[in-house]
Amino acid sequence: MDVSLESRVGQEVDSWLRWLPRWRPGTHRARTRLCRQCFGSPVIAAAGLAEDVPHAVQHALTMRMKGIVESLVDDFTTENLPRLAAELHRSEERRARRPYRPAEGLDPEFSGLDLDPPASDDAPFLFTFAELADAEPDLPPESRAVPAPAHPLPPLSAADKVAIRAELARADDFSTRVGRALCAELGRHRERMRAAVAEFVEPQVQSLLADLGSSLDSPQWPRE
Numbered sequence: 001m002d003v004s005l006e007s008r009v010g011q012e013v014d015s016w017l018r019w020l021p022r023w024r025p026g027t028h029r030a031r032t033r034l035c036r037q038c039f040g041s042p043v044i045a046a047a048g049l050a051e052d053v054p055h056a057v058q059h060a061l062t063m064r065m066k067g068i069v070e071s072l073v074d075d076f077t078t079e080n081l082p083r084l085a086a087e088l089h090r091s092e093e094r095r096a097r098r099p100y101r102p103a104e105g106l107d108p109e110f111s112g113l114d115l116d117p118p119a120s121d122d123a124p125f126l127f128t129f130a131e132l133a134d135a136e137p138d139l140p141p142e143s144r145a146v147p148a149p150a151h152p153l154p155p156l157s158a159a160d161k162v163a164i165r166a167e168l169a170r171a172d173d174f175s176t177r178v179g180r181a182l183c184a185e186l187g188r189h190r191e192r193m194r195a196a197v198a199e200f201v202e203p204q205v206q207s208l209l210a211d212l213g214s215s216l217d218s219p220q221w222p223r224e
Contacts, residue, residue: 005072005178009185012064013193015108021200023057025208037062046183048190049197057201061193063108065182073175081167083160 038058043065044050049058077085156164 005068005181006185008068008071009065009182010189012068013061013186013189016061016064017192017196019060020057020196023060023201023204025054025204026056035059037066042179042183043186046186046190048187048194052205053197054201054205057197060108065186067108068182069175069178072178073171076174077167077171081171083164084167084171087164 035055038044038055041058041062043062044053044058047061049061077088
């Protein structure tokens, strides 16, 4: 795991650093709730990006690291946890029969974010991605990409449930160990990530603050 984790973290940090010069501050929406992936994340703390860094910049790194952990846990589950792997496979088959999933397959910097910007009263949307994702497909079962199983799956026995719970605990323990090792490895890249933020992000933030300050000092700003 260590060699693979080291190389994967390095590759994803390199990808994040290549993306960072293309980042621009968003002006079309404000978050209405804290991001559960980034707020208080040990990944962000390990990277040294917990303070004075825009959320979009943090999020792009968090989702890249999340992908590493999920991939390694999937490999561990497939190789060592047969019952859990089988249940996850069945779950994936059920998900594949859903209609349209616009939130899947996105680049890491967009993964996990709201797809639809706030609608305005004077320009309503004809449709939203959320509505498309919730829509039922108007297709017969035989025309779907993954056909429904011919026979319903038998319910899990009590012994199966106990075994799956035990394998879930092993998967959680492995995920925790991978996460800790990932944070330790990410700390090795902290200096170059902080330098890139100072070069590409901080000037844009300062420019926004300067624009805001000039607009507040404008003679046209209402004063009491």
